[in-house]
Amino acid sequence: MESSGVNPVTAAAHELKAPLALMRQLAFALEGEEDPATRQRLIDRISLTSERALRLTTDITKAARLEDALFALEPLNPEQICREIVAELGPLFAAHDRSIRYEHRRNPLLLVANRDLLRRILTNFSDNALHYTAPGTTVRLHMTSLKSKGVVRIGVRDIGPAVSADVWRSLQKKAVMAPQAIHARPQSSGLGLLLARQFADAMHGRIGVTRHRDGATFYVELHASEQLRLW
């Protein structure tokens, strides 16, 4: 996954503009609303949207500190991190009529990572999935061991709108003709992925994406811990 070449400051401004604009519109709606239940729902949405924007600012500041700070790597089982993300983002997903879950593995996997950076990557992927996945669907966090490469892959799978093969071919053809670069996530400047890649690099890992006809899986691959072989 290559860097987009986008100015990071411009990209950060763009990424923050959407939640800030949404909070402003929600505030306008709140101003004229008298129904208590609707008011509470609007307040909840403002709160959740601000938390999402704050997560992005945390990522940006952490990325800026990557060169100066030492992020220690350690063998860890990422299952606990995945469960924490599911618990943290569950209310946000539920408020959007979506859900998020972790697919439990019977055999635990150990990898070499920094707990905080790995958490930021997976939270970032989950935030991205929330925007793209269809209402009523479940975003899944899952782990796979790629033994031949000596890595563990953690993926975040979203479910996008399914279209018939005919419509899909027709739209793809027209999309290619449109005078705009085609991205899987056009609403994004790519900043989130750029930050995730920097965090993965700092852990000697990599990120990638697998596109499906009905969505995508964003994943991070990190070295499997040698300790695994002792089990």
Added chain:
Amino acid sequence: MKPTDSLNILLVEDDAWLADVQKSILEKEGFVVRRVAHATAAMMAIDEAIPDVLIVDMLLAGTTVLALLHELQSHPDTARVPVIACTNLADSLKSERLEHYGIRRIVDKATMRPADLIAAVRSVR
């Protein structure tokens, strides 16, 4: 020409919470609003009933909105539908280039107030 308060509006916005706000603003004005989240669903909605006004987010997930507008411009009946672009990219869009896609107004999500959306709809009908 229809009176503006009975206009049928198709709102294409993939942020459900923003769409809720915009739909509420428009319905309070008496407009009839259908909301879809992506370009493919918009095509299907237009197949069911051609709207009087189309309001689109310029950065939809999935198929780009320009592909949708390109398709609409290729049919005489849908090419007549005025389009309002509602976007966070307003300061980087050139309106003269977008006219080829039927876009008649650009509304900046970052600066708009509820009345701006209503004024934009009334201005294109």
